[in-house]
Amino acid sequence: MISRRNFLKTSALTLGGMSLPSLISCAGGNENKAAEAAAPAPKEFIGLQTYSLGAELAADVPGGLAKVKSFGYTDLELAGYNNGRIHAGYGDGDEGYAPADYKKLCDDLGLNILSAHLGTPSQYKTPEAEFTEAWKKTVEDHVTLGCTYIVDPSMPQCATIDEVKQACDRFNLAGKICKEAGIQFGYHNHNNEFTKLATPEQIKEKREEIIEMMKKRFPQMKPTDEMINGMMRRNAPGTMYEQLYMDNTDPELVCFQLDVYWCMIGDQDPCEWITEHSDRIKLLHIKDRWIIGDSGMMNWKNIFTRAKAVGIKHFFVELESDPKGRKQFEGVEKSAQFLASQDYVW
Ligand code: MG
Numbered sequence: 001m002i003s004r005r006n007f008l009k010t011s012a013l014t015l016g017g018m019s020l021p022s023l024i025s026c027a028g029g030n031e032n033k034a035a036e037a038a039a040p041a042p043k044e045f046i047g048l049q050t051y052s053l054g055a056e057l058a059a060d061v062p063g064g065l066a067k068v069k070s071f072g073y074t075d076l077e078l079a080g081y082n083n084g085r086i087h088a089g090y091g092d093g094d095e096g097y098a099p100a101d102y103k104k105l106c107d108d109l110g111l112n113i114l115s116a117h118l119g120t121p122s123q124y125k126t127p128e129a130e131f132t133e134a135w136k137k138t139v140e141d142h143v144t145l146g147c148t149y150i151v152d153p154s155m156p157q158c159a160t161i162d163e164v165k166q167a168c169d170r171f172n173l174a175g176k177i178c179k180e181a182g183i184q185f186g187y188h189n190h191n192n193e194f195t196k197l198a199t200p201e202q203i204k205e206k207r208e209e210i211i212e213m214m215k216k217r218f219p220q221m222k223p224t225d226e227m228i229n230g231m232m233r234r235n236a237p238g239t240m241y242e243q244l245y246m247d248n249t250d251p252e253l254v255c256f257q258l259d260v261y262w263c264m265i266g267d268q269d270p271c272e273w274i275t276e277h278s279d280r281i282k283l284l285h286i287k288d289r290w291i292i293g294d295s296g297m298m299n300w301k302n303i304f305t306r307a308k309a310v311g312i313k314h315f316f317v318e319l320e321s322d323p324k325g326r327k328q329f330e331g332v333e334k335s336a337q338f339l340a341s342q343d344y345v346w
Contacts, residue, residue, distance in 0.1 A: 043340055046072055047114060047316035048332060049285065050088065051079035054321070056328045058088035061097070062105055067329060069109045071336040076106065077115035077151070077316040084141055099144040113145045114314060115257075115283065117188065119154035124170035135174060139181045149283060150178055151257050153188040155241070161199060164241070168248035175253030186283060187249075188257040189242055194266030198238025206237035242273075246280050256280045259318070260303055261287035271299075271306045278310035287318045290326075292335035293342075304344045313346075 048068055050057060057064040068076075080087030085096030097105065106113055118138060120131070142150055152174070156167035175185035198206070210231045214223045239247075246256065258281045260270035274281055284307060289295035307315070317339070319331045339345045 043072065043074075043345055045074050045314060045346070046336055046339055047075040047077060047314055048073045048336075049077045049079060049117070049316040049318040051117070052317065052319040052332055053088065053328050055088070058094035061088055061094065062109075064088070064329070065105060065109050065111060068332065069111055071333045072340050073111070073317075073332075073336055075112045075114040075314070075316075077117065077149075078102075078113060078145070078147075079117045079153075081116060081118055081138065081141070084137070086145070099141045103145050113147055115149035115151055115316070116142055116145065116147050117151050117153045118142075119152055121152050121170050121174035121185075122154040122156040122167065124156055124167040128173070131170070132173070132177065135177055139177055139183060142183060143181050147183055149184050149186055149255075149257075150174075151186040151188050151283070153190075155190060155192055158197070158241070161197065161244070164197065164244045165248055168245060168254075171245070171249050171254050175250065179253060184255055184282070185253060186255040186257045187245055188285065189259050189266075190262045191266035193242035193245070194240050194263065194268050196236045196238035196240050197244060198236070202237040203232075206235065207232060210235065246277060251280060254280075255282040257283035257285060259285035259287060261285070261298065264298065271302050274303070274306050274310055274312070278312075281310075282312065282314075284312060284315035285318045286315045286335075286339070287320075288335075290319060290322050290324075291331050291338065292317060293338040294334075300342065301344045304342070304346065308344075308346050 053064060053068075078086060080096070082096065084098070086099060086102040087096040088094050103113060120126075120135060120138065123131075139150065152171070156163075156170075158164045158167050171185070171187060178185040207228065210228055211223060214221070214227070214231070242256075245254075256277065258270060258273055262285075263270040263273060274284075284303075286292055286300075286303075288298050292298075293300060317332065317335045319328060319335065321328065322331060
């Protein structure tokens with residue numbers, strides 16, 4: 001199984017071949033200047049994906065969660081479930097807690113466990129009976145935790161439309177088992193979901209179209225494979241994976257958690273996705289280069305305003321590790337301060 005860390009490394013590597021997001025309607029200025037000037041206002045909801053803290057939280061889970069609460073976070077999305085135990089990060093560095101004990105710890109601190117990330121359904125090639133048995137136990141543990149959502153953050157390995165359909169069947173099954181237990185299942189994107197998957201016929205047709213176009217525009221030139229492949233990359237045929245997942249899953253069983261940062265890195269406009277897929281996107285991941293609001297590349301006002309307009313109620317702050325080596329707790333605290341200071345954050 002691909003760990004989330006490895007997956008993110010893979011995702012990041014793909015960025016070399018992609019343009020930075022165009023400055024579309026969700027890109028914006030440095031809002032932390034405004035944050036400094038505005039008076040903090042308590043928010044009813046600020047969610048945190050606990051993956052953001054990883055090993056730092058593992059060093060002292062009760063103390064770390066108390067800090068999270070003191071920063072203004074109200075809700076958690078967990079990321080460290082493994083074999084019936086809840087770990088701080090991805091099982092790194094701590095023994096973990098039984099679900100009931102972890103829930104009590106959070107209840108005592110006034111933190112609500114709203115959601116959890118679990119990558120298992122994306123491993124859709126596991127035989128169905130084996131998956132179902134393991135998934136039922138996993139879902140049961142998340143009922144104990146009091147989760148409203150379970151979200152798969154790992155992209156299934158699909159090279160064909162048929163494989164996408166098989167993966168989506170597994171998402172539907174995961175969603176059905178969740179629904180029977182009173183939990184909503186969802187899928188979370190990185191940037192690779194915004195690349196396209198095409199059928200062999202679509203690829204052939206596009207290739208012929210490009211060769212024809214090149215012959216007409218540059219009659220004196222013989223197009224090489226390299227030139228044709230370059231044009232193919234810039235004019236890729238097919239459908240984006242994210243759209244294929246939406247098209248091939250049951251809206252009753254599978255919702256979507258839009259990671260707005262990875263959406264931008266995938267050269268997409270998160271506001272457009274939020275608006276056009278308001279029936280499917282129920283949760284957001286609020287992520288920036290590091291501290292929310294610091295980079296200036298995300299237009300948080302537009303994103304939060306658009307999300308509110310379509311009825312999205314919940315979001316989770318998520319931070320990767322800091323390339324500059326600052327403490328994760330520092331980034332998590334400053335991100336909460338930024339969000340608390342913005343009047344458009346609901
Ligand atoms: Mg995310």
